[in-house]
Amino acid sequence: MDAETIVRLGTGAGFEEVVANTYVLRKSYLKIANSKVDSIVTKFEKTGSLFVSSKKRVFFTNIDRLERKDVDAAIARAKKSIEMVKPKEDYYGIAEGPFRYTKAYAPDHKIRDITNEEIADLAYAAINGATSEGATSVAGTVLVRYSENELATSKKAHGSMAGSEIRLSLRAFRGSNFSAQDTAASQKLMALDPEKLGADVARTAARAARTGRIESGIYDIVYTQSPGGSLIYMCNAAACIGNVETGSSWFTGKINKPVANPGISIYDNGNMEGSIDASPYDDEGYPTQSTAVIKNGKLITYLHNCSTAKKYNTRSTGNAGLVEPSANTMLFEHKKKARDLDALIGELDKGIVVTNTWYTRFSNYLTGDFSTVPRDIALYVENGEVRFAIKQKNVGSMVGIRVSDNMIRMLKNIECAARDTRQASNWDTEGNYFFMPSVLVRGARVSVA
Amino acid sequence: MAECMKGIEEADYAIGLAEKLGAEYAEAYVESSYGYSYALEQGALNSSSYFEKLGIRIRILKDARLYVFSTNALDKANLRRAIEGFRGFRGVETRLSEEKAEKASYKVDDRVSVDTHDFLNDLMQIDKALAEKKYVKFRSLYGGAGRSKTYLANSEGSKITANLPMVSSFISIIVGNGTETRQRILQFGATGGFETMRADDMEAQALEDSANMMKVIEKGVTLSQEQLREIKNVVMAPEIAGIAVHESVGHPHEADRVYGREAAQAGTSYLTPKNLGMEIGSEAITLVDDPTVRNSYGFYLYDDEGVKAEPKVLVEKGLQTGLLLNREYAKVMGTHSNGSARSDSYSNEPLIRMSNTYLKPGTASFEEIISEARNGVYIKNFMEWNIDDTRSFARYQGNEAYMIKNGRIDKPVKNFVIESGTIDFWHAARLMGNDLKRFVGNCGKGEPMQGVPVTMGGPTTLLSFR
Numbered sequence: 001m002d003a004e005t006i007v008r009l010g011t012g013a014g015f016e017e018v019v020a021n022t023y024v025l026r027k028s029y030l031k032i033a034n035s036k037v038d039s040i041v042t043k044f045e046k047t048g049s050l051f052v053s054s055k056k057r058v059f060f061t062n063i064d065r066l067e068r069k070d071v072d073a074a075i076a077r078a079k080k081s082i083e084m085v086k087p088k089e090d091y092y093g094i095a096e097g098p099f100r101y102t103k104a105y106a107p108d109h110k111i112r113d114i115t116n117e118e119i120a121d122l123a124y125a126a127i128n129g130a131t132s133e134g135a136t137s138v139a140g141t142v143l144v145r146y147s148e149n150e151l152a153t154s155k156k157a158h159g160s161m162a163g164s165e166i167r168l169s170l171r172a173f174r175g176s177n178f179s180a181q182d183t184a185a186s187q188k189l190m191a192l193d194p195e196k197l198g199a200d201v202a203r204t205a206a207r208a209a210r211t212g213r214i215e216s217g218i219y220d221i222v223y224t225q226s227p228g229g230s231l232i233y234m235c236n237a238a239a240c241i242g243n244v245e246t247g248s249s250w251f252t253g254k255i256n257k258p259v260a261n262p263g264i265s266i267y268d269n270g271n272m273e274g275s276i277d278a279s280p281y282d283d284e285g286y287p288t289q290s291t292a293v294i295k296n297g298k299l300i301t302y303l304h305n306c307s308t309a310k311k312y313n314t315r316s317t318g319n320a321g322l323v324e325p326s327a328n329t330m331l332f333e334h335k336k337k338a339r340d341l342d343a344l345i346g347e348l349d350k351g352i353v354v355t356n357t358w359y360t361r362f363s364n365y366l367t368g369d370f371s372t373v374p375r376d377i378a379l380y381v382e383n384g385e386v387r388f389a390i391k392q393k394n395v396g397s398m399v400g401i402r403v404s405d406n407m408i409r410m411l412k413n414i415e416c417a418a419r420d421t422r423q424a425s426n427w428d429t430e431g432n433y434f435f436m437p438s439v440l441v442r443g444a445r446v447s448v449a
Numbered sequence: 450m451a452e453c454m455k456g457i458e459e460a461d462y463a464i465g466l467a468e469k470l471g472a473e474y475a476e477a478y479v480e481s482s483y484g485y486s487y488a489l490e491q492g493a494l495n496s497s498s499y500f501e502k503l504g505i506r507i508r509i510l511k512d513a514r515l516y517v518f519s520t521n522a523l524d525k526a527n528l529r530r531a532i533e534g535f536r537g538f539r540g541v542e543t544r545l546s547e548e549k550a551e552k553a554s555y556k557v558d559d560r561v562s563v564d565t566h567d568f569l570n571d572l573m574q575i576d577k578a579l580a581e582k583k584y585v586k587f588r589s590l591y592g593g594a595g596r597s598k599t600y601l602a603n604s605e606g607s608k609i610t611a612n613l614p615m616v617s618s619f620i621s622i623i624v625g626n627g628t629e630t631r632q633r634i635l636q637f638g639a640t641g642g643f644e645t646m647r648a649d650d651m652e653a654q655a656l657e658d659s660a661n662m663m664k665v666i667e668k669g670v671t672l673s674q675e676q677l678r679e680i681k682n683v684v685m686a687p688e689i690a691g692i693a694v695h696e697s698v699g700h701p702h703e704a705d706r707v708y709g710r711e712a713a714q715a716g717t718s719y720l721t722p723k724n725l726g727m728e729i730g731s732e733a734i735t736l737v738d739d740p741t742v743r744n745s746y747g748f749y750l751y752d753d754e755g756v757k758a759e760p761k762v763l764v765e766k767g768l769q770t771g772l773l774l775n776r777e778y779a780k781v782m783g784t785h786s787n788g789s790a791r792s793d794s795y796s797n798e799p800l801i802r803m804s805n806t807y808l809k810p811g812t813a814s815f816e817e818i819i820s821e822a823r824n825g826v827y828i829k830n831f832m833e834w835n836i837d838d839t840r841s842f843a844r845y846q847g848n849e850a851y852m853i854k855n856g857r858i859d860k861p862v863k864n865f866v867i868e869s870g871t872i873d874f875w876h877a878a879r880l881m882g883n884d885l886k887r888f889v890g891n892c893g894k895g896e897p898m899q900g901v902p903v904t905m906g907g908p909t910t911l912l913s914f915r
Contacts, residue, residue, distance in 0.1 A: 029896060030538075033710040037540030041517040041798050042531070045504075060498040064521060077499060081485075085497040085569070116516075120538040139712035141896045169896070171713040181713060246490050247587030247623040247630075323488070323496040358716075359835035363846050364632045366587075366623055371846075375716070375838045393870065395719050398839040402868070427714055430898050449842040449870050 001066045003048070003152035010052060011154050013075050015082075017094050019051040019284055019322060022066055024148040026112065030119045032140040032170070035127050037120045051322045052078045053094075056087035060322060092310035094284040094322070097157035101280035101287055102271060104161035110189040111164040112146035119144060122194045126170050129198025134206055135172035138198070143167040143431075149279075157285025165276050166192050169427065171376070172201040177211050178389055179376045179397040180204035181356050182226060183425050185276055185433065204355060205377055212388035214380055214401070216447045220351035221403065222344045222381075222440050225424040227357040229436030231372065233330040233429065234360075235407065236268045239293045241302045241312070242324030243365075250368030250407045254299045260411035262297035263335035270318050270328035274423065276433050277329050284320035288328060291317040294411075296335075303327060330434040334417035341438045344418050346384040352446065353379040353386070354403070358428045368407030374399050392449040400449035405441075413442040454481055454610065456505055457600050459523045463507045466532050468604050474510035474545055476603040478753060479503075480795035484595020484615075487569050489576050491588060494569070500595075504795040509535060513542035515777075519796040546779035546786050548756050550606035555750050557743075559614035559642025563594040571648035572618070578652050579622065584663045586630065587623040592616075594643075599795075607755035613748070615639070615902070616646045617889070620655050624662045631662040632832055633848060638889040638902060640748040658830070661849050661861075669863040670852070682825030683867060683877075683912045684818055684853065687886035689828050689845055690808050690907025695890065697871040698729065698736050699806040699905070701840040702763045702771070703789075703894075704778035711800075715894040716838030719871060720769065727769050730875025733811070736764040738773060740788065740804035746889045747804035747903040749791070754799060756788040763806075767875070775801050793899040800895050808907030811881025818882055818911050820856040826865050827851045827858060844868045867912075874912070882909035 003020040010018035025045045031038040048063035048071070059082040063074045123142050130138045143165065150160040164187050171181035182204070184197040223231070238249040251259065260266070270288025271278045282288050284305060292300050304312065305320035319325040338344045345353060352374075360372040378390045378399045392400025417437040425433045460477035467475035483501035487494065504521040509532065518531040572590045579588045594616045601609045617638035623630050635655060639645035672680075685693070701718035705711050708722065720727070739760035740749045750758050754776050762770050774782070775790035778801065790799040819827065826847070833846040845867045852859040867874075887906030893899070 031710070031896075033541065033712065034708075037538055038710060039515040039517065039540070039543070039798070040538060041519070043519045043796050044527070044531070045521045045796070047521065058497065060496065062500045062502070064500075064502050081497065081499060085487075086494045088494055090493065115536070116538050117536060120540065124539065137709070137712075139709060141713060143896075169713055173712075242490070242495075246589045246621070247632075248589070248621070323498075358838065361833045361835050362632075363833035363848070364623075364630060366630050366632065369833075371833060371835060371844060373835045373837050373842075393841060395841045396717050396721070396839045398719075398837055398841045400837065400842050402835070402842070402844060427896065447844075447868055449837075 001068060001071050003150040004158060006048065006050065006071055007152045007154055009071060010050065010075055013079055015052040015054050017053040018154040019094060020048065020152050022048045022150045026146045028119060028144045030123055030142040032123050032127065032138060035138045037123050040116050050074050050078060052082060054082055056089060056091045057082045057085050058088050058091055059085060090311050092307040094153055094155055095157055095286040095306040095316065096155045097153060097285055099157055099285060099287050101159050104280050105187060105278060107146060107162040107164035108188045111144055111166055114144055126168055126194035126198040129195035130170065130172040130202040133199045133202035134174055135202040136175055137173040138170060140168065140170040151281060151285050153285045159281045159285060161279060168192060168194055168197055170197055170201050172205050173397065174205040176396060177391060178205045181376050185423060187276055207377060208379055208386055208389035210388050211391035212380060213392055214390055214448060218443050219446045220348050220440065220442050221444045222348065222351060222353045222438060224341065224355050224438045225422055225436045226426045227354050228439045229424050229434035230357060230426050230429050231360060232332055233432060233434040235266055236293055236327035236330045239303050240319065240325045240327055241304055241308045244302055248365040250366065251299055252366060257299055258297050259299045259408055260294050260297040261414050264294060264297050264411060264414060265292055265333045266294040267291060267331040268293050268303055268328050269331055272329055272331065275329045282318045282320040283322050286316050286318050286320060288318040332436050334414065336416035338416050338418045340418050340420055344438055344440045345381055345386065347440055348381040349383060351381045353381060356426065360428060370407065371402055371404040373402050402447045404445045404447065410441055414439045415442050416440050454598050454600055455503055456481065456523055459525060459528060460505060460600060460602050462525055463528045463532060464602060464604050466529060467509050470532060472509045472511045474604055476508040478506045478795055479600040480597060482595060482597040484593055486591065486593035487572055489572050489590040492576050492580055506795045510543060510545065511535065512537050513544060514538055514540055515543040517798045543777055544780045545776040548776060548786055551751060551755050551757055552608050553751060554610040556612040557614060557640050561643035563596060563614045563616060563642055566643040568592050568594055574648050575620065575652045575655055579655055579659065582659055584624045584626065585622060585659050586625045589621040591619040601753065601755050603755055609751045609755055613640050614642055616643055618646065618651060620651065622655060622659050624659050626666055629666050631666055631848065633658050633662060636889045638746040639744050640746060641744040645744050665849055665861040665863060669861040671863045680826050681914050682822040684822050684825065684827040685910050685912060686829040687884060687907050687909060688830045688888050690910050691888045691905035692831060692834055692845060693843065693874065694736055694806050694808050694907055695803065695905035696836045697840050697843050697874065698763060699738060699803040702773050703801045704772040704774050705801045707772060708778060708781060714896045719839045719841045725769060728767055729764050729769050729872060730767045731878050732766045733878045733881055734764060734767055734875055735809040737762050737809060738803050738806045742805045745805045745887065745904050752788040752790045753792050754786065754790040756786045758788040761787050773801050773803065791901050793901050797897060797899050800899060802894065802901050803892060803903050805887060805904040807885060807887060810883050810885040810908035813880050813882050815882060815884060815909050818880055818909050819853055819858060821880055822853050822911050823856050825853045826862060827853050828865060828867065841871050843871065877912040877914045878910055879913045880911040884908050
């Protein structure tokens with residue numbers, strides 16, 4: 001059953017508002033371990049979802065199958081459940097369509113039709129690229145996704161799109177002391193160069209010939225794209241009005257106030273060209289857009305869907321989330337630019353190059369106090385020269401340092417960025433992409449094992 | 450129960466077909482589950498939702514290659530296409546340990562039913578109580594409940610059904626006085642009905658923790674770096690013991706990390722095939738993972754490969770003794786699986802996971818431990834924590850912590866964190882309390898990320914650092 005039919009059935013059942021989605025998903029994960037293909041997991045699902053409202057009562061349910069009886073059951077369930085829930089007094093309705101959308105990007109049918117053998121070939125190309133540059137062991141994942149979506153609403157929004165994605169995440173080990181990890185992703189199969197990623201990751205793992213120890217203290221830090229983006233992309237989630245209202249945001253109460261270095265602008269973009277997560281419409285069918293969350297260091301806006309926009313007398317930023325707004329893809333810009341990563345390293349008198357982080361955790365989301373753990377090679381730099389890879393204890397790939405910082409402090413102390421912006425992600429961001437350059441952060445606190 | 454569950458016929462069909470097409474091993478796992486959830490923010494109902502799902506996962510071992518397929522389209526034509534379409538790939542040779550074929554059906558009762566109890570009313574009761582405290586500035590509550598029915602069968606003759614009701618809840622609280630705030634996220638959950646997760650208990654905990662956080666704000670002292678360096682005795686409450694057990698002992702004992710399968714995702718381990726049996730801590734510590742704890746959040750009696758669950762001693766009197774194993778790594782180690790394979794859904798592969806992991810209690814009372822510490826810090830709970838990917842260097846931030854002076858609890862302290870190497874940390878364990886308590890969590894691992902319900906716990910423990 002298609003989304004428009006589900007909306008018609010839902011409207012016929014007496015709901016004031018109905019939003020229906022249908023999805024088709026084919027996804028394969030290939031796992032690389034110890035320089036070999038370990039296993040392949042493939043999934044295929046056809047599902048749907050239904051959002052309804054009546055008299056400020058809202059209810060959301062999945063539709064596990066798109067057969068008529070399953071849709072009827074979901075509508076009946078919604079009918080029964082919505083009677084039982086209390087009104088959401090600050091609910092102001094979904095977007096009023098119809099809308100004209102920009103053209104969605106064309107998915108790559110080669111990704112849809114790829115075989116397990118071909119996925120394995122990509123994995124081995126990456127492994128070969130890494131081992132040819134000195135990697136002694138390689139681990140990783142190849143993800144292949146093809147998806148289709150149709151959205152329809154009772155307020156005349158209607159859109160459909162298909163998406164494709166291929167993502168290669170690779171971690172290369174060089175002996176027992178050095179490792180590096182990075183991700184390459186594209187909407188197009190042919191745009192992915194697995195051998196190059198393998199070689200690049202192995203070369204990163206080889207950027208220092210020896211290991212050494214440092215003391216706890218204050219250091220300037222260069223974050224490459226993946227770790228820098230995995231920290232800063234959280235700013236767009238913090239700008240979502242739902243998080244602001246619940247105190248789960250370091251941007252609470254800071255509209256029009258300086259929250260970052262004056263050279264920094266951070267955008268939320270739902271439909272950026274080349275963005276793997278691009279969609280012409282959000283979850284209520286409102287057209288997606290580019291929104292400056294931070295412009296020249298100042299917090300400009302929170303992110304809204306149509307209901308929260310009405311509540312705050314502003315316009316939707318194309319960030320539905322039907323229940324509450326959610327962030328799209330983050331794009332980071334800095335006016336002060338360095339030529340490349342090496343130029344940023346050249347700016348460090350006493351600093352650390354962090355190439356990967358994980359386990360970023362907050363002690364207080366309202367203040368933005370957090371710590372994060374560098375993983376994989378972290379380079380100690382003195383007077384612009386890489387001295388050694390930090391290794392505080394002789395345990396496997398352990399680096400043994402921790403960065404403790406505050407989001408606002410960090411944003412205000414990002415002095416410049418390299419001209420190396422690219423679409424990146426890491427394991428900690430669970431598949432969320434961001435467009436991020438390498439950045440230089442002054443004066444972060446580092447503790448050591 | 451088993452007879453009325455959908456998908457059983459399709460599962461048996463898939464196994465038969467895979468065998469016919471030459472599979473050395475075939476397994477089918479059917480999940481039929483449903484659940485509902487509510488989210489309250491600042492007293493208002495923000496969302497109300499329901500889900501149901503029915504799907505199947507098929508695992509095939511053919512020519513020693515492991516292939517996993519999942520779908521919610523259970524028609525036989527779709528299953529046939531997937532099974533016939535598997536052509537193998539160049540890769541590692543996977544073998545599975547020999548295990549007994551199991552035939553079992555088990556169920557957990559929900560005496561206060563997940564289907565009829567007014568959970569929203571529970572959440573509103575807790576929210577109302579928190580709202581009455583002026584110092585509670587922000588409050589968000591989430592509650593979810595439901596039931597999962599599963600059927601697992603394999604080509605070796607295992608047939609296992611399970612029927613497990615589950616309840617869970619998160620309460621996020623920010624307290625403050627205008628100049629300073631503190632945040633706490635409480636999590637509750639159980640396998641069972643609402644008799645295992647009572648609103649009054651959750652309310653009492655939320656109120657107590659909120660009041661204590663305010664005491665930390667109003668009366669907490671900030672120690673100088675020199676004072677912090679002088680602290681050698683740390684008493685960790687069961688909540689800290691639990692997170693430390695989970696992060697620095699449980700995870701590194703997952704065999705797939707030890708052997709490198711998770712290296713690009715959830716990481717590696719300080720344990721390697723060469724150092725198994727190493728000394729991890731003092732003789733005072735014994736650590737166990739036990740899925741069979743009745744009504745626990747991490748409860749199961751058979752794992753997702755059909756292996757009977759059992760308590761596993763990971764560390765005994767300070768020495769590393771066992772790993773968490775699935776059938777693949779049991780075969781690698783030349784032993785039997787100890788039933789540690791779990792998936793968060795039919796749509797993901799089973800991985801080696803923890804269940805209910807805890808530090809065994811001793812006999813000391815809380816007062817005896819504080820008295821023994823004499824001077825130091827008592828750390829009661831945490832908000833921020835993390836650990837490196839080998840699980841060797843962890844941090845637990847003291848959200849609520851107190852000075853210990855002359856054997857008594859003294860003023861709250863604001864800026865205390867435990868930041869320590871794993872081996873140093875567990876060697877510092879000197880005296881164990883008699884007050885084992887387990888805490889609920891959702892543990893993430895793999896790619897795609899799978900969150901499975903677990904508990905982590907321990908007793909009040911005295912750590913004496915050198």
